[in-house]
Amino acid sequence: MAEVVHADLLEQILLRSEVKDLIRFKSVCKSWHSVITSSGFINRHLNRSYNKDRHNYEIGHRRIRLTDGSGSYTLVGSSNGLVCIISYLRIGEVLVGNPLTRELRQLPLSTIDLPSCRGFGYDSSTDDYTVLVGAKNGKNRTCVQVLSLKSNEWKVIGEVMYTFMTADGVFCNGALHWIVRDQNSKRVIISYDLSKEQFKEIPQPEGEGCLPRFSWSSLGIMKECLCIIENSNFGDVWMMKKYNVKQSWELLPRHREIIYTIVHSFSIHKDEIFFDFRSKSSWDWDYVFRVFIMAPIFVKSLVSP
Known part of the structure; x- marks a missing residue:
């Protein structure tokens, strides 16, 4: 009974540890290594990390960016501590890695050389990760491929x-x-459901001047809600407060408070992935909103690609 209590207490202590420390702790002894590398512990640690950042309003959401000055790679997305990167050094190459554990996995080459659309996300129904790439194939037509890890x-x-x-x-x-632009050259928002493997259009906001500026807008996430951000100084920001509900779109006030956010940066050198630095930003709200609200959210985790 004492051993069970000890094991439970050990796990609770380890769950509160940072990823960088857990990597070192794996070398302490076989029992610690067994606990830290178990799938159950990795999932519980991920959930704790997610909830810790989610409710820490002093730092807001953590964002991530790729600091590859050569332009050889582009960041596709991030989910549960994993990042997906497309390489322009080798046509069709897609990489998935964890910058904290420095694990990097090269996926099979895609037949789509230079994708015009791409995406990366987690499918909770299958506990799997999906990479999507697409290439233009004629007027208003795109060929799409997906890969699950x-x-x-x-x-x-x-x-x-x-x-x-x-x-x-x-x-x-x-x-x-x-x-996207549909067959009638109308700009709309579409989604690809990872579990259903289906595309569908998302209801968009109605309001004076909203749709005409769609061509200069991007999508982002704020408070776990989908947003439309106009890519201009002090541009409009629409938030869909209830997913897939047209009436829930809300135009946010122009005068916003300054926020604080954490920006993680990582780079790739010689087929290795590195966590470079962390910077806390308190810049002009509009700049942070337009740039970092569109960057993927990053959660520290032990998840392996």
């Missing part, structure tokens, strides 16, 4: 009758989202 194989979803106006899919409510 468990299958490790690219699968052709088919063609969607849209031209993607934003390249990177924004992950929200189990789906990826983009601004």
Whole structure:
């Protein structure tokens, strides 16, 4: 009985530790290594990290960016501590890694050389991660492929009758989202549900001057809600407070308070992924809102690609 209590107490202590410390703790002894590397512990630590950041209003959400000055890589997205990167050094190469554990996995080459749309997200129904890439195939037509990390194989979803106006899919409510142009050249928001493997249009806000400026807008996430951010100084910001409900779109006030956010940065050198630094920002709210609200949210975790 004493051993059980001791094991429970040990896990509670380890759950409160940072990832960098847990990596070192794995070398302490076999029992510690067994606890830290177990799937149950990794999931509980991830949930604790997520909830800790989620309710810490002093730092807001943590964002992540790729600091690759050569332009050889682009960040596709981040989910549960994993980041997805497309390499321009090798056509069709997609990488998934954890910057904290420095694990990096190269996925099979996609037949789509230079994707015009891309996305990365977590499917809770299958406990799996999905990478999506698409390429323009004629007027207002895009060919789409997806890969799940468990299958490790690219699968052709088919063609969607849209031209993607934003390249990177924004992950929200189990789906990826983009601004696109349909067959009638109308700009709309579409989603790709990871569990259902289906595209559908998302109801968009109604208001004077909203749609005409869609071509200059991007999507982002704030307080776990999908947002439309106009890419201009002091531009309008729309928030969908209840997912997929047209009436829940709200135009936020122009005069906003200054926020504080954490920005994580990482880089890749010689097939290794590194966590470079963390910077706390208190810049002009409009700048932070337009730039970092569109960057993926990063959660510290032990999740392996």
